[in-house]
Amino acid sequence: MRRVLVWLAATLVAAPLLVSPAVAQAAPVAPSLVIASDFPDPDVVKFGGTYYAYSTNNGHGNVPVATASSLTGPWTRRPDAMPTLGAWADGGRTWAPDVTQRADGRYVLYYTAHSRATGRQCIGAALATSPLGPFSAVGTQPLVCNPGEGGDIDAASFTDSTGLRYLLYKDDGNAIGQPTSLWLHQVAADGVTLVGGRAELLRSDRAEEAGVIEAPVLTKVGGQYVLFYSLGGYGGDGYQTSYATSTSLTGPYTKAYRSLLTTASLDSTVRGPGGADIVREAGGDQIVFHGWINNYSARGMHVAALGWANGYPVVRGSRVRYEAERGTLNRCAARGAANTSQGQVVAYIDYADSWVEVTVFAPRAGAYTAHVAYAAGYGDAQHTLTVNGANPKVVTYPHTGWEVWRQVGVDVTLNAGFNKLRFTYLSRWAELDFVEVA
Known part of the structure; x- marks a missing residue:
């Protein structure tokens, strides 16, 4: 330390x-529950003066979306951002969306859905002229789909200081009883064309992970890259959020000694914290994540203050x-x-x-x-x-x-x-x- x-x-x-x-x-200040109904795997981004949050599918559509003028709300649910999935996809399992904006002003949505052809979860891309959608699928095939590794899920975008764009995701080895890895792949300026080969950033190898690492989110603090990810089984208190660091975009990444967010570190004010996203702002950074509510029947969205101790994340309300x-x-x-x-x-x-x-x-x-x-x-x-x-x-x-x-x-x-x-x-x-x- x-x-x-x-x-x-x-x-x-x-x-x-x-x-x-x-x-x-x-x-002492605990994380704030800002959406007190089902909103798992939140992706939060600010366009103009409005915050947009996207979540895994539920009764609010394939890609639920909500808006607010402040991260702490109040949040207002909006219509399904992608009512029609790509031709390759079945509905009902649309997971962990990510929305970003490209230079021409259009919005790119990455989403995970079930592939009819492979029987696995795969990653697709879609475009819209508004962050509320409706997003239209790009092409007739997934953007990333490797059935031999169990499929691919949990896409997230990252843009470096030079403007180069990247896609992060997890191979779903858990679906076939294999260890899982987190990957980085460059995409073209259009956000929907893969460039070159991919790089493995991290692999599941610790007992507390139970073979599961997922939901990657990448940011850079000073000269250090910080890769946030979830670990463990998502169904209860064992789900956690941790991070790994590197001085190089493609690694090697060193995992933190202890997880950043756990049920215990939060003194049970949030249960099973995971699916995190990072909001970087001049007024102070925040971490957004889901946790179980209503007797483990739904995962609500929480927000907590985030600081950086020599480039390492510290979350208010979580023990260090x-x-x-x-x-x-x-x-x-x-x-x-x-x-x-x-x-x-x-x-x-x-x-x-x-x-x-x-x-x-x-x-x-x-x-x-x-x-x-x-x-x-x-x-x-x-x-x-x-x-x-x-x-x-x-x-x-x-x-x-x-x-x-x-x-x-x-x-x-x-x-x-x-x-x-x-x-x-x-x-x-x-x-x-x-x-x-x-």
């Missing part, structure tokens, strides 16, 4: 505020873990400990000048919760917590017994960007494993 060393000098001007772990001191032993330590030390995060903790925080300082990142200024993982083996222990050298408060760690690890939540107010949380010895003894900030 990268650390940014910033010295923020401040003078403590008030006595520490006593904090009980059972009492909330602020109101910071290992205590990787912070700055004063008159204390790291030690190995079984059954802890990455096998190390900070111990010997036993003196008046013993402290642990962890640098954390906030996508926006405001209220957050710091979840501190600790063990206290000789009665209740206390540390004084300061944020950027100010606003001292006392954190109490209820007795657990040594090597028994629990978490205590502390509400903090953070600046946008990097912040320093310092935990200083106050009474008795506690060891620290990690701090998670949401």
Whole structure:
């Protein structure tokens, strides 16, 4: 994990505020549910002053579409953006659409549908003069269709800084019991003509993926490409959103150590977060994704603030873990400990000048919760917590017994960007494993 060393000098001007772990001191911001009905795999784009959102098919048509003047809504559903599919396609399984605009002003829709000829899901293209459609299919055949790899799904567009256009998608190996990969293929300026060969960006190879990686979305932050994708089975809490990074468009891409969005990282405020899209804006970036609602009967659309910690994504409302032993330590030390995060903790925080300082990142200024993982083996222990050298408060760690690890939540107010949380010895003894900030 990268650390940014910033010295923020401040003078403590008030006595520490006593904090009980059972009492909330602020109101951390969870993702907003902005479409509270079925709207899975959302693709969101802004044309002019209006946001357009497209989703996987449901009772609102082959390509459901909604509009709003703000990402947080209210959203208004519009008529089916593509009431007639391409001649190659059956209706009823039109998945994960993506809409982009080309230089001549026309709009390009990529959509997944069921191919009559192959019996597999394949990717088609369509054009319209309005982002609301109606979109008309291009040609009589799919744009991408490889039945030998199980078909192809989840198309997404990407345009680089030079104006070159690309199509991302997933081969549907899951349909034939094979591992899945995410692919990149250049397209011509018309958006519907493939150019050259394709490049494999990522392949399923981790246990938590359960053989499934899908829904690729690509963006570039500084000199780094960030590839977002979903993983795991979509049908419950196991569905997640993660990312991989590369300094080159075609890779190699390195997967994140932990997923970006999970049911657990969101403290169950969203269940099964996936199908994400990224909205890049001057006023602050946002991530849009679906999650289960109404007792797992539908997937609603959620929006959360997105920030970049040295080019790596951080989502407000989703926990990010910071290992205590990787912070700055004063008159204390790291030690190995079984059954802890990455096998190390900070111990010997036993003196008046013993402290642990962890640098954390906030996508926006405001209220957050710091979840501190600790063990206290000789009665209740206390540390004084300061944020950027100010606003001292006392954190109490209820007795657990040594090597028994629990978490205590502390509400903090953070600046946008990097912040320093310092935990200083106050009474008795506690060891620290990690701090998670949401």
